[in-house]
Amino acid sequence: MLHHLLKRYKNQxxxxxxxxxxxEQLLTRATKKAVKNKSSLLQVWGNLQLLFEALRSWKxxxxxHFPKASLIMIxxxxxxxxxPIDLIPDFLLGLGILDDAAIIAFVxxxxxxxxxxxxxxxxxxxxxEVT
Numbered sequence: 001m002l003h004h005l006l007k008r009y010k011n012q013x014x015x016x017x018x019x020x021x022x023x024e025q026l027l028t029r030a031t032k033k034a035v036k037n038k039s040s041l042l043q044v045w046g047n048l049q050l051l052f053e054a055l056r057s058w059k060x061x062x063x064x065h066f067p068k069a070s071l072i073m074i075x076x077x078x079x080x081x082x083x084p085i086d087l088i089p090d091f092l093l094g095l096g097i098l099d100d101a102a103i104i105a106f107v108x109x110x111x112x113x114x115x116x117x118x119x120x121x122x123x124x125x126x127x128x129e130v131t
Contacts, residue, residue: 006080009077009079010076013073013075026078026079058071074111077107
């Protein structure tokens with residue numbers, strides 16, 4: 001079911017991969033929403049921040065190793081996250097963020113291998129040698 005929810009957003013993701021300024025604007029909106037809703041996102045907070053970091057690192061050129069399909073999934077999840085009208089509209093206090101959290105968890109699980117490679121690179125890049 002979550003895969004079908006993301007399908008519409010995947011079609012919207014491609015233009016972001018070609019316009020890094022738009023990608024940065026998307027990340028800015030998503031970060032603001034995340035901070036505002038942090039208490040409702042605690043279970044997926046780490047995954048959400050990892051998706052943000054991964055997209056920022058790709059956008060900056062620091063980590064160009066993500067397959068295009070993975071980037072599309074990441075961008076689609078972030079578009080879904082910032083969209084005020086989705087499966088459960090955000091204005092429904094207490095419930096509106098649940099579908100966003102489910103999408104974040106789903107995408108992080110689907111991209112486990114790519115995100116693990118990114119985290120290893122990030123740890124080494126930041127001077128935290130991976131054992």
